[in-house]
Amino acid sequence: MVMDMPEPLFMAELDSVRTLLNMLKAIQIKGYMTCEIDSEVLTFVSQDMHSIKASAYMKREHFSQYRFTGSDDTPRFTVGSDALIGCLGIIASNQNDGCKMKYAGEGAVFEIRGENREAIEICRLKTMEPEEVFIGLNLGDKVSWLQATLMKSDWFKDALSDLDSTCESVTFHISPDDQFFRLSANGESGEWNMEYPARSDAFLEFHAETEVKFSYRYSHIALCKKALEISEHVSLRTDPYGYLGLLFSVETSAKAAYVEFVIAPLDTDETSSQSDSGT
Structure with missing residues (x-):
């Protein structure tokens, strides 16, 4: 009997990773980035203590598919920025530079999958506890x-x-x-x-x-x-x-x-x- 696997907390598909890759390169100020997911936007944050914070925002309309099944709580986890950028860089080098992303929830890996005619690239990035939230300017106020x-x-x-x-x-x-x-x-x-x-x-x-x-x-x-x-x-x-x-x-x-x-x-x-x- 085949058991149904639980649906991942987050699944999304990008037709091209190049914009996201360039944005992540622009905010890489430390060796780690914190990812935040909600129903409308995928956010990556890099910060240096309480002196500078850099963020990259991609809304759901930038994705060809975007599904978040979580509650009101925003999942947050930290990944190595070199590994994340390196993974996207490999996919971006392909003519077909689209990718699929998946995250199952707390403690799970952050998976990025790219496919072309010659190969399938699957990066499973280890996730860690998120860094402390930076307190500074509230641009929404x-x-x-x-x-x-x-x-x-x-x-x-x-x-x-x-x-x-x-x-x-x-x-x-x-x-x-x-x-x-x-x-x-x-x-x-x-x-x-x-x-x-x-x-x-x-x-x-x-x-x-x-x-x-x-x-x-x-x-x-x-x-x-x-x-x-x-x-x-x-x-x-x-x-x-x-x-x-x-x-x-x-x-x-x-x-x-x-x-x-x-x-x-x-x-x-x-x-x-x-x-x-x-x-």
């Missing part, structure tokens, strides 16, 4: 935003490419009165400034409730470069505590997918680092 600007990715990418890599911090300065967005830093080659008027071609939207001026580690800002390479637009938002949210819109054949970075301001970052190290 519009009341908390001091400013929200929508900028063309190419303009922001050009600004970061001109930054002196020897600088330790980058200051974001946005003024509602003088209507400008300014980046500034100091490095071995001296002081660097880049300023964009609100009415320049760089912006699609420019909104600031009050003057905003916070500094961030250059190394954290530089991690956004890969996201800029694959995105069309970037939304920059800041909350009253200085947390910076950068939401990158990645065009697909369906609706846009998103990569998000949340970065703590320099003083908060230093305080958290000291607390985590026990000093």
Whole structure:
């Protein structure tokens, strides 16, 4: 007698893994990623303690099939980022670069399966307990935003490419009165400034409730470069505590997918680092 196998908690199919692969490469800031699944979106998160969090979001409309049979609780598990990206990279190298994903529930492997005429690739990634949730800017809470600007990715990418890599911090300065967005830093080659008027071609939207001026580690800002390479637009938002949210819109054949970075301001970052190290 053949026993019916229980239906997996999550099953999905992508016609092409390339967009997801590029998004995961853009958020790879640590050796592990946490996956979160619900009925509408598949999310991968990579974070560095309490100073920076990077997320990749793919909604169900990006999948040719998407089925989640769980309850209201969102399953969360952690996988090795090198193994995950390596698996998708192998599938992406095939002419038929679609894949199927499956997750049976707590303690189960995360399975990714790709097929072509010559071979079938099956990756079963060991899952681990998820990392602690990062606490920072809540991009869904519009009341908390001091400013929200929508900028063309190419303009922001050009600004970061001109930054002196020897600088330790980058200051974001946005003024509602003088209507400008300014980046500034100091490095071995001296002081660097880049300023964009609100009415320049760089912006699609420019909104600031009050003057905003916070500094961030250059190394954290530089991690956004890969996201800029694959995105069309970037939304920059800041909350009253200085947390910076950068939401990158990645065009697909369906609706846009998103990569998000949340970065703590320099003083908060230093305080958290000291607390985590026990000093």
